[in-house]
Amino acid sequence: MIYKRSSALFAEAEKVIPGGVNSPVRAFGGVGGTPIFAKEAKGAYIYDEDGNRLIDYINSWGPMILGHAHQPVVDAVVEKAKKGTSFGMPTEIETEIAELAVSMVPNIDKIRFVNSGTEACMSAVRLARGYTSKDKIIKFAGCYHGHSDSFLIQAGSGASTFGTPNSPGVTQGTAKDTLLAKYNDIKNVEDLILANKGEVSCVIIEPVAGNMGCVPPKNDFLQKLRALCDAHDVLLIFDEVMTGFRLAKGGAQELFNVNADIVCFGKVIGGGLPVGAFAAREEIMNFLAPLGPVYQAGTLSGNPLAMAAGLAMLKELNQDAEVYSRLEAKTKYLHEGIEKVLTENKVTHTINRVGSMISVHFDEAEVVDFDTAAKGNNTAFKAFFHGLLDAGVYIAPSAFETWFITDALSYEDLDFTIEAVNKVSKTL
Numbered sequence: 001m002i003y004k005r006s007s008a009l010f011a012e013a014e015k016v017i018p019g020g021v022n023s024p025v026r027a028f029g030g031v032g033g034t035p036i037f038a039k040e041a042k043g044a045y046i047y048d049e050d051g052n053r054l055i056d057y058i059n060s061w062g063p064m065i066l067g068h069a070h071q072p073v074v075d076a077v078v079e080k081a082k083k084g085t086s087f088g089m090p091t092e093i094e095t096e097i098a099e100l101a102v103s104m105v106p107n108i109d110k111i112r113f114v115n116s117g118t119e120a121c122m123s124a125v126r127l128a129r130g131y132t133s134k135d136k137i138i139k140f141a142g143c144y145h146g147h148s149d150s151f152l153i154q155a156g157s158g159a160s161t162f163g164t165p166n167s168p169g170v171t172q173g174t175a176k177d178t179l180l181a182k183y184n185d186i187k188n189v190e191d192l193i194l195a196n197k198g199e200v201s202c203v204i205i206e207p208v209a210g211n212m213g214c215v216p217p218k219n220d221f222l223q224k225l226r227a228l229c230d231a232h233d234v235l236l237i238f239d240e241v242m243t244g245f246r247l248a249k250g251g252a253q254e255l256f257n258v259n260a261d262i263v264c265f266g267k268v269i270g271g272g273l274p275v276g277a278f279a280a281r282e283e284i285m286n287f288l289a290p291l292g293p294v295y296q297a298g299t300l301s302g303n304p305l306a307m308a309a310g311l312a313m314l315k316e317l318n319q320d321a322e323v324y325s326r327l328e329a330k331t332k333y334l335h336e337g338i339e340k341v342l343t344e345n346k347v348t349h350t351i352n353r354v355g356s357m358i359s360v361h362f363d364e365a366e367v368v369d370f371d372t373a374a375k376g377n378n379t380a381f382k383a384f385f386h387g388l389l390d391a392g393v394y395i396a397p398s399a400f401e402t403w404f405i406t407d408a409l410s411y412e413d414l415d416f417t418i419e420a421v422n423k424v425s426k427t428l
């Protein structure tokens with residue numbers, strides 16, 4: 001394939017945008033080469049600036065669960081835009097989408113809309129701290145909750161239980177309030193809570209991790225986490241920015257039948273526009289300003305265009321009883337197809353899948369946490385990525401990302417993808 005125009009556009013972008021991108025993973029740092037510039041998209045396909053057609057397995061990192069430029073979403077946004085794009089006043093559509101979200105998701109009474117998943121997680125943690133009057137939080141290595149300070153933390157050295165900043169600009173003061181646990185290791189979480197008795201406000205987790213590849217919770221990990229939090233008066237936050245409205249109408253809470261205290265949303269809930277949200281039972285949500293003491297605000301929060309896109313998306317998902325089983329069936333088909341050709345071509349691999357999230361790891365050991373995810377053969381991944389790209393299949397440019405399956409994919413697209421994997425795996 002030819003990437004001439006993309007390369008030229010990237011060179012221009014680099015002059016005025018740091019690294020040429022507005023979010024680092026887009027720069028292809030993990031795989032080498034220059035990023036592809038998207039021109040337009042429809043259904044399962046992206047058309048780039050050189051006119052290449054790519055089958056898209058990123059789907060804007062999740063939101064396009066029904067495909068690009070999905071007609072009801074486009075129509076809703078266009079109609080709204082004609083009537084004014086922002087008022088800074090309450091609008092009826094905010095209540096409509098809130099009512100629908102509350103009806104779809106278990107165990108939430110109220111929801112507050114923000115502009116990104118980062119904002120949702122940051123605000124959820126502030127609410128948890130305010131509600132419990134405790135400062136520390138526990139997060140899991142390899143889970144991503146956006147780029148706010150409290151989450152940009154890596155494991156501390158030696159015997160210390162608290163983390164250290166993993167980006168300059170995050171202070172030691174902030175880092176000392178974030179404790180880092182191992183995904184799928186309940187004993188580790190319990191030890192952290194006991195070592196910091198009375199100080200932990202909340203545990204925040206991706207109920208299915210999607211930012212170290214796809215890593216499912218194992219052996220009732222979520223149920224055990226729920227019990228542990230209850231025993232120690234700690235709030236459980238599910239970061240469902242990726243899994244919300246994707247794994248089921250009610251997200252991971254519904255799929256695993258475990259209730260969280262606070263739930264964060266992003267991605268699908270905005271239908272491709274910048275939306276995040278966090279939600280909880282009434283007594284917790286009433287702690288937020290203007291009812292309660294915990295401050296949180298946003299000039300463009302609940303923006304009418306964003307709400308129109310989100311509402312159209314949630315309505316589509318809510319009224320289509322079969323959508324989640326179709327997504328699951330397509331993902332399973334892809335999983336089995338890829339598994340077969342990788343095995344036939346003797347490529348060492350592990351595939352993880354939950355619902356419409358799937359990831360291919362180039363290591364034979366089971367991938368259950370950040371350490372096992374990091375062991376994958378990155379040289380193989382890079383070759384795999386570029387081989388697929390040249391064949392017209394676009395997966396995330398990093399070994400630590402999940403593929404997001406869209407309902408717009410046809411079985412011909414899936415077969416095309418499996419054949420592309422077959423050809424590429426002969427070169428690995």
Ligand SMILES: *Cc1c(COP(=O)(O)O)cnc(C)c1O
Pocket residue numbers: 115116117118119121144145146147206210211239240241242266267276
């Ligand atoms: C994408 C993501 C976020 C951050 O959302 P942004 O909209 O990029 O700020 C937070 N948590 C999870 C689980 C995510 O996948």
